[in-house]
Amino acid sequence: MPSAYDSQAVEAGWYARWEAAGLFRADAASGKPHYSIAVPPPNVTGELHLGHATNGTIQDVWARYRRMTGYEVLWLPGTDHAAIATQNVIEKQLEREGTTKEELGREAFAERVESWYASVGDTIIGQFKQLGASLDHSRTRFTMDPAYVRAVRTAFVRYHQRGLLYRGPRIVNWCPRCMSAISDLEVDWQEHEDTLYQLAYDVEGEPGAEVVIATVRPETILADTGVAVHPDDERYRALVGRYARLPLVGRRLPIVADPAVTPDFGTGVLKVTPGHDIVDWEIGERHGLPVINGMHLDGRLNVPETPAYDGLPALEARARVIADLEREGRVHAATPYRHEVGHCDRCGTVLEPLVSEQWFLRMGELARMSLDSSARGGVRWHPERHERTYLDWLRGIRDWCVSRQLWLGHRIPVYTCANGHLSAAVEAPAVCPECPSNRFTEDPDVLDTWFSSALWPFATLGWPDDTPDLRAFYPTSLNTTARDIINLWVTRMIFSGLEFMEEPPFADVIIHATIQTSDGRRMSKSLGTGVDPREVIAAYGADALRAWVAQVGMSSQDVRFDESRIEGFKRFANKLWNATRLVRGGLGAEPVPRVEPDAELELMDRWIMARLQATVAAVTAGIEGYAFQSAISALYEFAWHDLCDWYLEAAKSRLRDGDPAARAVSLHVLDVLLRLLHPFMPFVTEELWHRLPGERDFLLRTAWPESDRRFDDAGGTLAAEVERHLQGTVEELRQYRKTLRLAPRGGHVLIHRAHDASWRRALADLGAVEVVTELPPGPQLGLAEGFVVFPMRAPAEPPVPAQRLAQLDADLERADSKLANPEFVARAPAAVVEKERARAAELRSRIARMRGH
RNA sequence: GGGCGGCUAGCUCAGUUGGGAGAGCGCUAGCUUGACAUGCUAGAGGUCGGCGGUUCGAGCCCGUCGCCGCCCACCA
Numbered sequence: 001m002p003s004a005y006d007s008q009a010v011e012a013g014w015y016a017r018w019e020a021a022g023l024f025r026a027d028a029a030s031g032k033p034h035y036s037i038a039v040p041p042p043n044v045t046g047e048l049h050l051g052h053a054t055n056g057t058i059q060d061v062w063a064r065y066r067r068m069t070g071y072e073v074l075w076l077p078g079t080d081h082a083a084i085a086t087q088n089v090i091e092k093q094l095e096r097e098g099t100t101k102e103e104l105g106r107e108a109f110a111e112r113v114e115s116w117y118a119s120v121g122d123t124i125i126g127q128f129k130q131l132g133a134s135l136d137h138s139r140t141r142f143t144m145d146p147a148y149v150r151a152v153r154t155a156f157v158r159y160h161q162r163g164l165l166y167r168g169p170r171i172v173n174w175c176p177r178c179m180s181a182i183s184d185l186e187v188d189w190q191e192h193e194d195t196l197y198q199l200a201y202d203v204e205g206e207p208g209a210e211v212v213i214a215t216v217r218p219e220t221i222l223a224d225t226g227v228a229v230h231p232d233d234e235r236y237r238a239l240v241g242r243y244a245r246l247p248l249v250g251r252r253l254p255i256v257a258d259p260a261v262t263p264d265f266g267t268g269v270l271k272v273t274p275g276h277d278i279v280d281w282e283i284g285e286r287h288g289l290p291v292i293n294g295m296h297l298d299g300r301l302n303v304p305e306t307p308a309y310d311g312l313p314a315l316e317a318r319a320r321v322i323a324d325l326e327r328e329g330r331v332h333a334a335t336p337y338r339h340e341v342g343h344c345d346r347c348g349t350v351l352e353p354l355v356s357e358q359w360f361l362r363m364g365e366l367a368r369m370s371l372d373s374s375a376r377g378g379v380r381w382h383p384e385r386h387e388r389t390y391l392d393w394l395r396g397i398r399d400w401c402v403s404r405q406l407w408l409g410h411r412i413p414v415y416t417c418a419n420g421h422l423s424a425a426v427e428a429p430a431v432c433p434e435c436p437s438n439r440f441t442e443d444p445d446v447l448d449t450w451f452s453s454a455l456w457p458f459a460t461l462g463w464p465d466d467t468p469d470l471r472a473f474y475p476t477s478l479n480t481t482a483r484d485i486i487n488l489w490v491t492r493m494i495f496s497g498l499e500f501m502e503e504p505p506f507a508d509v510i511i512h513a514t515i516q517t518s519d520g521r522r523m524s525k526s527l528g529t530g531v532d533p534r535e536v537i538a539a540y541g542a543d544a545l546r547a548w549v550a551q552v553g554m555s556s557q558d559v560r561f562d563e564s565r566i567e568g569f570k571r572f573a574n575k576l577w578n579a580t581r582l583v584r585g586g587l588g589a590e591p592v593p594r595v596e597p598d599a600e601l602e603l604m605d606r607w608i609m610a611r612l613q614a615t616v617a618a619v620t621a622g623i624e625g626y627a628f629q630s631a632i633s634a635l636y637e638f639a640w641h642d643l644c645d646w647y648l649e650a651a652k653s654r655l656r657d658g659d660p661a662a663r664a665v666s667l668h669v670l671d672v673l674l675r676l677l678h679p680f681m682p683f684v685t686e687e688l689w690h691r692l693p694g695e696r697d698f699l700l701r702t703a704w705p706e707s708d709r710r711f712d713d714a715g716g717t718l719a720a721e722v723e724r725h726l727q728g729t730v731e732e733l734r735q736y737r738k739t740l741r742l743a744p745r746g747g748h749v750l751i752h753r754a755h756d757a758s759w760r761r762a763l764a765d766l767g768a769v770e771v772v773t774e775l776p777p778g779p780q781l782g783l784a785e786g787f788v789v790f791p792m793r794a795p796a797e798p799p800v801p802a803q804r805l806a807q808l809d810a811d812l813e814r815a816d817s818k819l820a821n822p823e824f825v826a827r828a829p830a831a832v833v834e835k836e837r838a839r840a841a842e843l844r845s846r847i848a849r850m851r852g853h
Numbered sequence: 854g855g856g857c858g859g860c861u862a863g864c865u866c867a868g869u870u871g872g873g874a875g876a877g878c879g880c881u882a883g884c885u886u887g888a889c890a891u892g893c894u895a896g897a898g899g900u901c902g903g904c905g906g907u908u909c910g911a912g913c914c915c916g917u918c919g920c921c922g923c924c925c926a927c928c929a
Contacts, residue, residue, distance in 0.1 A: 001888095003888075003889065004889080004891070005889090005891070189926095196929085213929085214928095214929060215929060216929070217929080260927070260928090260929095261928085261929085262928040262929080264928085265928040265929070266928080266929070269929095270928090270929055271929075272929095273929095277927080277929075278927055279927040279928090279929070280927090280929080281927095282927075283927095339928085339929090385857070385858085386857090388856080388857080389856090389857080389924065389925080392855095392856075392924090392925070393924090393925070396925080396926080483858095483923070483924075484923085484924080486924085487924090487925090514923090518864095518865085520921090520922090551866085551867090551877095552865085552866070552867095555866080555867090556857095556858060556859080557858060557859050557860095557922080557923090558858090558859090558922075558923080559865080559866080560864095560865060560866090561865090562864080562865045562866080562877090562878080563878095564864080564865075564877070564878040564879080565865060565866080565877055565878070567877095567878080567891080568876095568877050568878065568891095569877090570891065571877095571889095571891045571892090572877095572891090573891085574889065574891045574892090575888090575889070575891080575892085577888085577889075577891095578888040578889035578891095578892085579888065579889080580888085581888045581889075582888035582889080583888085584888090585888075586888095625869085627869080629866090629867065630867085630868095630869090633867070633876075636876085636877090637876085644888085644889085645893090648888080649893095652887095652888085656887095731895090734894060734895065735895065735896095737894085737895085738882085738883075738894075738895045738896080739895085741883085743884095744883090744884065744886060744893090744894070745886070768886080811873080814873085815873085818872095818909090818910085821909065821910090822909085823909035823910090824872095824909045824910070825909085826909075827908085827909045827910085828872070828909060828910075829872085831872095832872050832910095835872085835873085836872085836873085839873070
């Protein structure tokens with residue numbers, strides 16, 4: 001066994017062996033309790049990043065832990081076609097090649113998409129394997145594979161049958177570059193520095209009277225169909241019911257009163273442009289104002305009745321309109337104005353609200369179902385507070401625009417016959433249900449990607465068919481995501497699950513931290529700030545990356561990428577490696593007996609066994625309580641400090657002497673430790689486990705450890721003996737040696753109290769001293785429990801540094817003043833007071849010994 | 854505008870019923886100690902964002918202010 005841990009060598013072969021052994025293959029017919037996770041399908045827009053590694057690690061910890069605790073586990077892999085995102089990626093590639101999708105044509109574009117799917121899909125699956133993700137690759141799904149397409153179409157048709165889908169001209173967020181509608185959640189709001197103009201409109205029938213409106217988009221006045229003021233605004237009460245005359249165009253605009261107007265913004269008068277503003281659309285609906293569509297789908301103005309502006313891009317039209325209005329003296333003010341402007345979150349283009357024919361999913365009933373389910377405790381959120389993100393959104397929800405005008409995505413399964421009858425159908429119909437027509441046009445639009453993602457937990461299991469997988473593994477057990485897609489995805493899965501499966505799609509949701517760059521920026525491929533997990537794995541190993549990610553992933557705030565901490569876990573793996581080397585070397589040829597409490601265990605054996613039980617409990621509680629950081633910390637602390645620093649250091653000489661108890665205990669502790677660590681660091685634990693003696697199955701088929709209460713440290717006597725007395729004495733010896741510049745070993749120690757032989761032996765080994773009953777001549781130095789004589793002349797400098805004594809004095813003073821406070825003694829719990837008294841007494845005697853030995 | 858999270862050692866972060874401030878990395882000093890220099894040993898370093906309050910006692914509870922970040926939202 002090499003002396004140095006090599007992550008690449010360790011991680012090279014295990015994944016293939018696990019897969020070959022079928023460890024990740026789920027059996028729907030298994031009689032064990034079931035546990036399932038549908039992996040959040042990564043977008044096939046590119047390779048996996050550290051966010052996916054975080055997400056995957058958390059799920060893999062659960063999947064592995066559940067297998068070891070006796071569950072039949074399905075962790076289902078897959079990818080998402082990510083219609084708009086993928087289309088943009090490919091469009092950018094084409095742009096670099098100097099062409100466009102239009103030049104390429106639909107067919108060639110589709111081929112291009114297919115080969116992209118294949119190559120990126122393979123990369124993603126490969127990355128999951130490198131990470132050690134225990135996914136069932138026999139069940140890999142893609143949101144565009146034929147069975148999934150059928151599920152999406154079925155969902156659409158069923159919504160349609162229920163009357164939850166409607167189509168109509170509505171104002172939507174329109175991306176003039178993607179040439180598609182997008183939903184409210186896909187709007188990326190950014191601050192803009194614009195100009196707020198105050199523009200004067202004449203009031204009809206009252207020569208010289210004007211009404212002054214405020215706007216940042218003067219070009220849209222060309223599509224104005226009204227003017228609005230607040231109903232309670234005294235200034236304008238007289239105007240309500242009159243008409244204003246739209247400059248440049250001459251249109252009559254009714255002046256209406258509507259509560260959506262904010263009286264103290266601008267002039268308190270709002271121009272109403274129902275075709276180009278969502279608020280205005282709603283005002284227009286309330287007052288029956290006509291809708292003028294003043295813009296083409298590519299963002300150029302569509303105002304044929306005013307040819308001077310027709311066909312201009314919005315910003316050019318804005319300049320022209322303002323110049324013309326200025327000539328008429330109608331621009332009363334132009335002030336700098338900072339506000340939020342909506343952008344397409346996929347391509348960054350400024351959105352234009354405009355009216356178009358779109359499909360909408362009615363959200364009222366679906367939201368109500370979800371809220372009712374949550375009120376009954378349908379889904380548990382970790383951390384709990386994130387449930388509000390979802391509840392608040394549902395409470396204020398508007399209908400979901402599900403149609404997109406893209407080249408890529410699930411086609412909307414709606415057909416219009418030659419006589420204009422509309423039908424939604426999973427399979428293209430042969431004959432119109434309403435007339436004899438057999439000629440159809442298919443709806444040209446596709447669905448929002450999230451419509452199909454929302455079906456993921458059951459569509460991957462075979463829905464709409466009643467499959468064994470669906471029956472065995474729905475609802476799933478766990479979902480994990482980052483905060484930013486709670487409403488985009490998690491919420492929509494919940495109402496979809498309730499709608500089609502009558503049960504929420506998962507029992508628990510973990511919202512994990514987002515990994516930022518080391519200087520706190522967002523990790524993004526386009527910014528060049530992304531970190532490829534494969535590079536991290538190459539440098540430190542998947543185990544180290546996973547351990548770090550598990551340690552920080554549950555944080556309530558975002559976490560910065562920190563290589564030094566990942567490297568720390570690589571060193572930890574090396575520590576485990578070498579602990580295993582030590583134990584292996586000490587075992588000898590004969591079989592190692594089991595550890596029994598009545599065997600001849602020495603003090604250190606009993607102590608490490610007690611610490612082990614506590615660690616088992618802490619790790620189990622950490623996983624079950626969604627606090628991986630406490631599980632990892634307990635493991636790290638136990639393995640490095642308790643086991644390696646103290647137990648194995650003390651056990652070394654016993655192992656060399658062939659002590660059966662030391663052999664049995666060190667092997668047992670290592671065995672349990674590797675099992676506890678396996679969900680977090682699967683590769684190195686598997687490797688080391690198989691290097692231990694005996695026939696060994698895979699760790700995943702090995703039972704999760706349980707605390708053995710027979711080894712508990714009842715009353716804390718082992719902790720007192722070992723951690724306070726023994727370790728305390730060893731540390732005192734080391735401190736003396738350091739301050740006196742002595743050799744790291746040597747000296748004679750006399751202990752006051754009667755300790756048994758194994759205590760004395762441990763002190764001799766750990767302190768590198770002889771423990772005697774009579775001290776040799778020489779200067780005696782005080783210990784908490786006795787005296788030590790080092791081989792040296794009289795100390796050249798004070799053996800106890802003044803600073804250390806001062807510190808102890810200060811501690812004692814604080815304890816004493818606390819105890820002198822009658823309020824403390826009277827009101828604090830007796831146990832707390834008693835602890836303080838004991839502490840003061842110990843400090844006092846310690847100081848006395850150090851001063852006047 | 855509403856809501857949420859964060860502000861703890863030079864850096865990255867723990868700290869779950871309020872009762873002696875922690876880890877990893879970095880830093881200082883010393884060690885070829887027969888598992889490990891990816892190591893061992895001993896250390897330095899913090900008014901727990903500011904100010905008030907509750908309490909015998911506050912990093913933790915309450916109030917308030919200040920930054921940083923996220924989500925939601927129809928003031929054009």
